[in-house]
Every structure is written in C-alpha cells, then in structure tokens.
Amino acid sequence: MRARVACAVAGVTAALAGCAVGPNYKRPDLTVPQQFYKDSVDSAAAAARRDSIAAARSLADAPWWEIYQDTVLTALIDTALQNGFDARMALARVDESRAIYGVAKSQYYPQVGYSAAAAEQRIPTITGDSLAGVAAARYNVLGSLSWELDIWGRVRRSSEQANAAFLATEEGHRAALLSLTSDVATAYFELRELDAELVIARQTVAAFDTTYQLFTRRLEGGVASKIEPLRAEINLAGVEADVPELQRQIVAKENQINFLLGRPPQPVPRGSSLESQPMPPDVPAGLPSSLLERRPDIRAAEDQVISANAAVGVATANFFPQLSLTGLLGGISHDLSGLFTGGLLWSVGAGIAGPLFQGGRLLREKDAAVARWKESTIAYQATVTGAFGEVSTALESRLRLAEVEVAQARAERAATEASTLAMTRYLSGLALYFEVLQAETARYASQTLLARARLNRLLAMVQLYKSLGGGWQAEERAEAAVGAEVQPPAETPPH
DSSP: OHHHHHHHHHHHHHHTTTTTOOOOOOOOOOOOOSBBOOOOOOOOHHHHHHGGGHHHHHHHHSGGGGGGOOOOHHHHHHHHHHHHHHHHHHHHHHHHHHHHHHHHGGGOOOOOEEEEEEEEEEEEEEETEEEEEEEEEEEEEEEEEEEOOOOSSHHHHHHHHHHHHHHHHHHHHHHHHHHHHHHHHHHHHHHHHHHHHHHHHHHHHHHHHHHHHHHHHHTTTSSSOOOHHHHHHHHHHHHHHHHHHHHHHHHHHHHHHHHHHOOOOOOOOOOOTTTTSSOOOOOOOBBBBGGGGHHHHHHHHHHHHHHHHHHHHHHHTTTTTTEEEEEEEEEEESGGTTTTOOOEEEEEEEEEOSSSSTTTHHHHHHHHHHHHHHHHHHHHHHHHHHHHHHHHHHHHHHHHHHHHHHHHHHHHHHHHHHHHHHHHHHTHHHHHSHHHHHHHHHHHHHHHHHHHHHHHHHHHHHHHHHHTOOOOOHHHHHHHHTTTSSOOOOOOOOO
C-alpha cells in the first residue's frame, strides 16, 4: 500500500515538473543595424570592405596584443592576467557566485539530517507519605528527511536565477580581463610615448644650447645684441624644464603599470620604441554587428535580464502553497546497547503551507521583482546601443587618426628642414635671430605632436579590439598562468 502511495506521489510530481509559474525568458527587443557605420566617401575603403567580415573575425579571434609584436608588452600582459588585483578579485567573485548557485541548486534534492541526544533524568515517585525518585538514562538517535515538491517551479526559478547570476559573473570576469589587458597596453604605449617625448626634449635642449652658445659668442664678438642670447636662454630654459617634468610623468606611469601587474613600484622594461611599434593591418568599416555578441559586458547584461526574469517567477511562486514530504526514523531507549534493537520510531507524512494574509508583502515583493526586471532590460538595451557607438567611434578614430599622423609627419619634416635652413641663413647674414628661434621651437612642437599622433593611433587600435569584445583568450592565458611555476600570492581564507 505504501509503495503504491509513493508511486502515485512520484507520478504527480513528475507530471507537474514541467509547470513553472512566472514568465519564460524572451530576449528584449532591440533595433540592431546589420553593419556598423560605413564611410561612403573613400572609394578605396569601400573596396576594402568586401573582405571586412573575414578580416574582422580574424582580427577579433587573435590574441590582439601579440599583433604589436612587442615581447615586453606580451610579458607584461601575461603578468597582469596572473597577478593583477582586478583579475584575482574577478575570479574570486566567480567562485562566490558559483557557490551561491550550488546553494540554490541544492533545493532540488531531499534534505536529510540527523540528531542524537543523551540525558540522565530523575523521575519522582510517591510511596505512601514518602517521596522518592528513580534515576533513569535516556538515549535517542533520529534521522530526518524533508523534500519540497516543486509543483509551482519555485525551486526551478530560484536555480535559474542563481545560474544566470553565476553566468553574469563569469562574463564579468572576462570583462575584467579584457579591461585589464586594454589598460596595460594603453599604459605601456603611453609610457613609450613619454620616453619618446623625453628623447625629443633632450635633443631639443642640446640644439637650443648650441644656439645659445652661438649667440653668446657673437655677442662677445660684438656682432650681436644682448637680446639674442637672452631669447635663446628663455627657449633653452623652457625645454630644460620639460625634462624633469617628463621624468616625473614616466615614473608615475611606471607605477600605474606596476599596480595593474599587482606588484610594488619598480622599473618597467621597454620593448619596441614608439615609432617602431608595428601598426596592425587596416580594418575597414562595415563590420557585421553580430561580432558584438562576443562582448562580455553584453553577455553579462543579458544574463542579468535572465536572472531578473527568473526572480519574477520566484516571487510569483511565493503566492502558492508549498507541498513537502517529511520522514523520521530513529530509536529511543533507556539502554544505550538497545538503542537500535528496540524502541524504533518512524513517521512519514506530507505537509502543505501557504500564505493567507501578509499585509501586501508578497505583492510588493513581486512588484519589486518586476521593476528590477525592467531595470535590467533597459540596462541591457543601453549596453548594446552603447557598444554599437563604441565600435563605430573606434573605427572612425582609427581612420582619421591615420590621416592626422600623416599630416603631422609632413609638418615635422617641414619644421626640421626650416630649422636647418634658418640657421644657415642666419650664419650667412640673410635671416634674423628670431627666425632661428622660431624655427627651432616649431620643430620641437612638431616632433612632440607627431609622437602623440602615433600614440593616438595605437590607442585607437586598442580601443577597437576592446569594443569588439576581443580578449577571451585572456581568460585562457590567466588559467594557464595558474598552473605555471610562478604562482600568484596564496591567500589564507578566514577561519
């Protein structure tokens, strides 16, 4: 009889297993362009776009920082992925979220427990007019079992909610690694640009000092006025002041890189110079928008929507009664040796519990869950829309900054030639001293602007890779680094 009842209960449970209250997830509606912004003016770029899909996928699938062919940059990024604070904290958040998901998933299974007790007690007895007592020992061991029948899908929705939150945290981990690699590359290129500016400043100091010495000798020879060496000294001192300022900025940038790498301040090694950094191949506009599906922030935002959607189901299921099966098996005995041979105690039952009046609490909890779902939906739509803008901006920046560098290079060549020509004309008596100073100042400014233009092109490429969601290879490198000989500092969990 009991077996038939158990089979009937199991059958009803299985029949209702597919029923879960609350909305099923549906991806929010989005207005998605088929391609990113395209430049229709440049015919050469339009022709190159015919191969854009293959080029873009190859571009996004590569460990992008290796395209620069700078082994020092690659080593720095590997160190950051292994020891960086952001990478380690993001991984800890993944571990926490995985554990929370395990807690929610455990509700699928029966909850089995036990209890044991031993007591010595004195039982009073009355014999005639006298009061006496008998001491007796009592021992009991009980095992309990409870199992909630997930008729309305509350447990399933809770598990779905926790699983989506876990997946969102995993995508957050990938986003942290992507941001970390981008930050290291950006800081490294900025450091190399500061190095280039320092070289330019020192070379300009030497050139201005030569001019100052020339004007001083001409003053002493009586063929120049006092104003000439004074003006030359002003320019010389101005550039000399740039040298320690650049040195200060270089140390600050090194400290920034060291922090990203999770290590104390120390010198940062250098690889290729700024002008020697190879520029990755051109990426035409018109990239397919499906590339954005790999962006971890977009994936995380959608997982948050899924989690919020499941939370609405949990809040809905709380309106319905909870049906549970309970069981108890144990032994009670006054003699420890007879605990499992006599005094057997058991019980099997089913219970139902549900809300009647909660002062509107359940209704407000559901309203709050629906509101959080709306918020996550809007956040997802905003993340996707913002991602389209980031890629479009990065593509356009890469194209236009290349034009800026070409123009700055032409200006630098002209300024260098003008400086040489002005000095020749001055020594021949065909030009005034201020023409020399003006030409040398223009050459210094043009060389500095050229270095910054080169930096901006490199940073635009980093931003393009980041906006395309490249960097999932960073997670593979981080996992591989854990098994390497150099391990991150071990953390001792609290007791």
